[in-house]
Amino acid sequence: MSNAIPPIPHPTNDEQIRSFGKGITSRHEHKSQLGRQSLFVVAILFALAASSSAQDWIRTGTGLGVEKVRVAAPDFKPSTADAKNTDLLKTFNSTLWNDLDNAGIFFLVSKSFYPLQTPSQPTEVKFADWSSPPPEASMLAFGNLGATADKVMVQGWLYDLKNPASPQVLGKQYSDSATDDAVRLIAHKFADEIIFRLGGGIPGIAESKIYFVSDRTGHKEIWMMDYDGANQQQVTHLGSISLSPRISPDGSRLAFSSATKSGWEILMYSFDLNRLVSFARFGGMNLSPSWSPDGKLAFSSSRNGFPNIFVVDGSGNNGHRLTTDKGPDVSPTWNRKTGSQIAFVSGRTGLPQIYTMEADGTNMQRVTDQGYAVSPNWSPNGQFLTFSWMRKYGPGEPGSNDLYLMDVASKQWVQLTHDAGRNDFPCWSPDGRHIIFQSHRTGADQIFTMLADGTNLKQLTTKGSNTQPNWSWK
Amino acid sequence: MKHQIVKHQIKMWGLFVAALGTLMFLGACAKKAAPPPPAPPPSPTAPTASLSASPNTINKGDSTTLTWQTTNATDVSIDAIGAVDPSGSRQVSPSDSTTYHLVAKGPGGTQDATARVTVNPAPAPPPPQTSNATEEELFAQNVKDVYFDYDKSDIRPSEQGAIQADAQFLQQHPGIHVTIEGHCDERGSTEYNLALGTSRADAAKSALIQAGVAGDRIKTYSYGKEKPFCTESNESCWQQNRRAHFVYEK
Numbered sequence: 001m002s003n004a005i006p007p008i009p010h011p012t013n014d015e016q017i018r019s020f021g022k023g024i025t026s027r028h029e030h031k032s033q034l035g036r037q038s039l040f041v042v043a044i045l046f047a048l049a050a051s052s053s054a055q056d057w058i059r060t061g062t063g064l065g066v067e068k069v070r071v072a073a074p075d076f077k078p079s080t081a082d083a084k085n086t087d088l089l090k091t092f093n094s095t096l097w098n099d100l101d102n103a104g105i106f107f108l109v110s111k112s113f114y115p116l117q118t119p120s121q122p123t124e125v126k127f128a129d130w131s132s133p134p135p136e137a138s139m140l141a142f143g144n145l146g147a148t149a150d151k152v153m154v155q156g157w158l159y160d161l162k163n164p165a166s167p168q169v170l171g172k173q174y175s176d177s178a179t180d181d182a183v184r185l186i187a188h189k190f191a192d193e194i195i196f197r198l199g200g201g202i203p204g205i206a207e208s209k210i211y212f213v214s215d216r217t218g219h220k221e222i223w224m225m226d227y228d229g230a231n232q233q234q235v236t237h238l239g240s241i242s243l244s245p246r247i248s249p250d251g252s253r254l255a256f257s258s259a260t261k262s263g264w265e266i267l268m269y270s271f272d273l274n275r276l277v278s279f280a281r282f283g284g285m286n287l288s289p290s291w292s293p294d295g296k297l298a299f300s301s302s303r304n305g306f307p308n309i310f311v312v313d314g315s316g317n318n319g320h321r322l323t324t325d326k327g328p329d330v331s332p333t334w335n336r337k338t339g340s341q342i343a344f345v346s347g348r349t350g351l352p353q354i355y356t357m358e359a360d361g362t363n364m365q366r367v368t369d370q371g372y373a374v375s376p377n378w379s380p381n382g383q384f385l386t387f388s389w390m391r392k393y394g395p396g397e398p399g400s401n402d403l404y405l406m407d408v409a410s411k412q413w414v415q416l417t418h419d420a421g422r423n424d425f426p427c428w429s430p431d432g433r434h435i436i437f438q439s440h441r442t443g444a445d446q447i448f449t450m451l452a453d454g455t456n457l458k459q460l461t462t463k464g465s466n467t468q469p470n471w472s473w474k
Numbered sequence: 475m476k477h478q479i480v481k482h483q484i485k486m487w488g489l490f491v492a493a494l495g496t497l498m499f500l501g502a503c504a505k506k507a508a509p510p511p512p513a514p515p516p517s518p519t520a521p522t523a524s525l526s527a528s529p530n531t532i533n534k535g536d537s538t539t540l541t542w543q544t545t546n547a548t549d550v551s552i553d554a555i556g557a558v559d560p561s562g563s564r565q566v567s568p569s570d571s572t573t574y575h576l577v578a579k580g581p582g583g584t585q586d587a588t589a590r591v592t593v594n595p596a597p598a599p600p601p602p603q604t605s606n607a608t609e610e611e612l613f614a615q616n617v618k619d620v621y622f623d624y625d626k627s628d629i630r631p632s633e634q635g636a637i638q639a640d641a642q643f644l645q646q647h648p649g650i651h652v653t654i655e656g657h658c659d660e661r662g663s664t665e666y667n668l669a670l671g672t673s674r675a676d677a678a679k680s681a682l683i684q685a686g687v688a689g690d691r692i693k694t695y696s697y698g699k700e701k702p703f704c705t706e707s708n709e710s711c712w713q714q715n716r717r718a719h720f721v722y723e724k
Contacts, residue, residue, distance in 0.1 A: 220700075241700050243664060243665070243668075244664075244665060259697075259700075263695060264668065264696065284672075285668065285669070285672040285695075285696050287665055287668050287669060288665045300665075300669055302669075302672045302676070305676065306673065306676070307669040307672050307673060326673075327669065327673065328627075328666070328669035328670055328672060328673045329669070330665050330666055330668070330669035331663070331665045331666065345663075345665075345666055347625070347627075347666070347669070347670065347673075350625065351625055352625075352662070352663075352666050372625075372662060374662065374663035374665070374666045375663050375665065375666075388663065424663055424664075425663075425664075467664065468664065
């Protein structure tokens with residue numbers, strides 16, 4: 001991080017993302033004037049970076065150059081004398097802090113800058129103490145928690161410190177059973193309320209779920225966990241090899257690929273019934289399912305010979321083939337906003353590259369031009385692909401798999417991970433601000449999250465080998 | 475193994491005893507056969523003869539009944555049996571297809587008749603376990619896995635010999651089925667490697683079919699990089715893992 005060069009000037013609307021590096025050309029002539037200017041600036045920055053450091057680290061993002069809102073979030077305080085409060089508050093405060101810190105849309109002021117007296121009630125807020133340095137906060141999140149018998153009540157507020165006359169942005173009260181899991185969920189809900197209001201009306205992700213593959217039982221099974229790595233639970237117990245979990249848009253069904261006796265088949269787990277439900281068997285090798293926003297499934301199937309991309313409806317019927325080449329074609333991902341395009345991986349020209357096509361198989365375009373590019377995932381706003389790429393890959397090449405972000409319209413890309421082992425299977429968060437992925441940087445495959453600009457890295461798993469994370473749609 | 479040899483010996487003894495019994499029976503019959511009554515000299519009517527076998531098709535080891543009738547014959551004999559009564563029947567158990575030939579001689583001349591008994595070869599005995607293991611061992615000794623170049627799924631020239639030898643072996647052993655597993659090295663993505671492994675298995679299958687092996691004897695499977703043969707991170711190990719692995723199926 002210390003190698004980062006000065007941030008790019010605040011991007012204009014149609015220039016939210018820009019690519020850097022050699023050999024990039026804009027294919028959109030109407031952008032060329034602006035594009036050339038920006039590229040020129042960028043080229044200078046690149047040259048500066050190259051001269052001062054061997055690495056081509058570039059800071060990018062949608063909010064660069066904008067001062068982030070400074071938010072203070074002192075620990076919630078006990079409101080009753082119950083003995084359970086200590087443990088419950090510990091869980092609540094760490095969860096809330098982590099959620100706000102993860103959000104990536106504001107600057108969370110360090111607790112060491114806070115006044116000695118922190119509020120637990122609106123009447124206790126001393127505006128000047130918080131809005132002036134050292135905390136110099138604009139927003140203050142505070143509240144209290146109290147257990148009574150087996151119940152717990154939480155009150156939380158968000159105050160706009162710049163507006164003492166009418167400061168309340170948010171006031172919430174929650175009650176639930178006095179358990180660790182319940183207060184963790186309350187913290188997630190309160191965090192999501194704050195993030196929703198300060199994040200331009202985009203819902204927070206603190207209540208979202210992650211589905212992934214873990215071999216910690218000795219077999220590769222499907223597991224799930226909260227978005228922050230808490231509550232890791234085993235979903236399948238098949239004792240085979242199960243891969244590529246993909247949660248349906250409504251969160252009720254999980255499609256994945258499993259090695260059965262006859263071949264790899266798409267299996268379906270229902271979270272309504274908490275068991276596997278029957279799903280069509282296709283024969284051959286059936287891999288890498290992907291849900292469309294309206295509940296169709298695309299996947300790779302060798303039922304007709306070569307591994308090609310097929311689409312079926314949510315019950316496995318009305319299947320049709322979209323690609324007909326020798327392939328192998330695999331890892332489809334739908335444009336999550338429109339459902340009208342599919343990106344996928346094909347080895348038809350040699351090393352695997354990423355292609356896009358319309359959802360009916362027409363208008364095929366190759367979007368990567370070299371190396372080994374796999375595991376595309378389409379952003380919720382439909383604008384970006386993230387994928388794993390070894391730009392210079394082949395026998396004798398020392399490169400590593402890094403994660404990249406590509407603007408689908410212009411095919412311009414930026415690199416998100418640097419010099420950190422093999423990184424694969426990136427997947428967007430529901431809010432489009434985060435990316436979850438697997439990385440071998442610790443010497444074993446583990447699951448990490450980061451902001452979509454590559455910062456704020458967090459490791460979520462440690463036990464066994466954990467791969468192929470898939471983030472819920474909400 | 476020992477049990478089977480003993481069994482085999484018992485079987486042989488059984489056959490021997492049975493054969494001895496048959497011989498003795500035949501001998502006794504021959505002795506019992508009374509000399510034919512002298513035919514009336516003045517009526518030189520020509521003899522008649524008929525011979526049939528029922529059933530006329532048997533499996534090896536089974537028996538059939540020969541039945542014959544003659545008239546005006548003084549000397550009746552059947553090839554391979556000898557002199558017999560003018561009319562009679564007898565069980566026979568030929569080991570090969572045989573045409574029984576009866577000759578009836580009388581003062582009026584000679585008449586013959588034939589009956590054909592077709593013997594089907596014995597149904598092949600169920601192959602003992604040892605022969606299956608041998609087939610599997612032969613498979614293991616003769617069928618070689620096929621190796622691939624990095625990120626490739628076409629059979630490279632250096633592997634053509636192996637695939638042709640595999641095809642030849644499979645043609646010589648038409649009872650063997652095979653599953654071809656496609657494997658990949660550890661580099662690259664899980665999903666892409668599963669698809670690549672599928673292509674490798676299919677390429678090996680196509681090559682076998684082209685060499686004359688029936689497609690319905692060959693199944694394919696892909697393990698991608700899920701079941702490596704070698705787990706080190708170097709080229710010699712990766713080459714071990716880039717293969718189409720042939721698995722014996724009964």
